[in-house]
Amino acid sequence: MYRYDTIDRTLVNERVEQYRDQLARHLSGELSEDEFRPLRLQNGLYIQRHAPMLRVAIPYGLLSATQLRMLAHIARKYDRGFGHFTTRQNIQYNWPKLEDSADILADLASVEMHAIQTSGNCVRNITSDEFAGIAPDEIVDPRPLSEILRQWSTFHPEFAFLPRKFKIAVNGAVEDRAATAFHDIGLYVLRDIEGELGVRVLVGGGMGRTPIIGHVIRDFLPWKHALTYVEAILRVYNRYGRRDNMYKARIKILVKALGPEEFTRQVEEEWVEVKDGPGTLTREELDRVSAYFPPPDYERLSDVDADHERLLVDNAAFSRWVGRSVRPHRVAGYRSVVLSLKKTGVPPGDATAEQMETVADWSERFGFGEIRVSHEQNLILSDVRVRDLHTLWLEAKAAGLATPNIGLITDIIACPGGDFCSLANAKSIPIAEAIQRRFDDLDYIHDIGELNINISGCMNSCGHHHAGHIGILGVDKDGEEWYQVSLGGADGSAAGHGRSAIGKVIGPSFKADDMPDVISKLVDTFVELRDEGERFIDAVDRLGSAPFKARVYATKHEKEALDA
């Protein structure tokens, strides 16, 4: 994986010192809260309901064992012994002290990590495919471009005070595993028919208050122009994006207001000025950064292991876990393994310090010391030998990380919600838990099949509710917490046949207590009406939302008739 050189180290260390000075000036009263806020936000620090929240960047979701151990250390030393992995592949700590924040950043810097630009109106952490470099369907490894973009965007002097936050995702596989179309800029790394490397550029996607699927503004941009093109997009946005209303300040609103054609024309006009300038990527740079992501020292193995095959037949529980958690790998005899952070009773995405250390140990014993974080808020071991899967499973079960629910109804994406977040209108975690408790029969969960439930506690959509097959949004109604339900969202992954779609709200919202029943009714409707082997999202596509609505909103009288 990427390793810091002198420049990276110098910049991150100088950032810690800059922040330490700013924090001291704030604590002494020299920097007002209004002036300190954007500075602390660009170092990942929010002030939340109970305490500050620190969001640490995990660039494109990639961690070393050493880094994960440091995240565990921070959880234990500065927090309450756990952390929350987010839909942007980052980790959040919910209980650090403001006074400790500079020390935490220094600890992070010691393992080549930081919290730079994880919040604020700037270019945020670059997100990508959690299976980069190991997925059989990969066209181009997205990590080198992601790292190049990380460096380009870090402390970019012109784009640190944008109208609003700015998120870039990079995907390089046939399957879009980065929800790329839902980003301010989405980049698909690909090759043209001549084999030339390039990117497809999408702009103006996003969730939030106004969910929009990004527009393709360049079908194929030769790779060397990637940075200058992104610069042109950001310059147009920085100059013309709305600043009078924070709800209309994202780039998607500018693209919508101008129309994608006019927006593209302005970007192209700006790009002409910077094209082929010094910001143009060089072959040497692409080679240099790519060299940080070499394939590890794989053993030459057969793809079939007799003991493993036998265990699959003999042990139904193991087999079930393998079916959900173990993913194909581009190297024979290896698999990647998704460790579920969605055990019932544990907030989705949460991991304890002990679990993080255990996962770090596994990554070394069963792989090459590498861990990935997915936007579905699970952890991935990237290079596990097939023959080790059973041992790993036994240990993962003991550590509470082997719930066989990946991609299923209880693998719920959820933001921290009203339990922690001061932006939230409603709680997310108890809703997730209530749904998980309702669906407690593993056989039934597996029978229901692939189904993404995504929960956000407010319109900011950290829980990606717009992209959930079932989306749940917390809303405030006269001081009470209610939940709006949508159907038919899809994040671009294979779970929705590669489609990116925004879920449609089915009707009036529900009280928290009703949510398990509402989900049950949606699932019952599906189970009754599905074709053989049909998935939930496909049934919603085929049937439309009418039968689901009818069931959920049936009056008492109608309900009795239905039940009869």
Place this chain on the structure above:
Amino acid sequence: MPEIIRKGAVVQDDWLVVRPAAEQPVNELPPGRIIVPLATWLAHAEALLARGSVGVWLAGTDDPAQIAPWLERLSLVAVDFPKFTDGRGFSIAYLLRSRFGWRGELRAIGDVLPDQVFYMQRVGFDAFAVRSDRSVATALRALKTFSDAYQGSWDNAVPAFRRADRPWPESLGQGSLKARQQA
């Protein structure tokens, strides 16, 4: 006389920023060296030039291309930050320098705070009228916050990746691009 930062030093400065509430007759503008809004300049350029040295300031909504034809006759260009979080001025400054060729003093005015001057300097500002209730000394120190940068801007157009001495990973078996090219 107020203190500002110019070319890395704290200096006394007698330029006065004029912020006319509405359209104001030119002969009613205050005496001395003044920095006028772009609209005032465009309406009264000749009359203003007759006063001697004149500066023009641009708002976030102004198009720097409009001042480009006049740059040779100006003594100073300023960019206004109505709020320190309003980042339009960073792009305007960068364009004035890199695209329209302004080589004279480029001054940040308005809500100019010590913690923003480092980025301002990178995009082309060489003068900073730090808000009067804030420490000029802190701002001066902040100009040296970072000793390096990844990406090019006005201060150094060459990004880190084009530097021949940037180290290469061991897996390539060479110390740097330079070493590689020499090998």
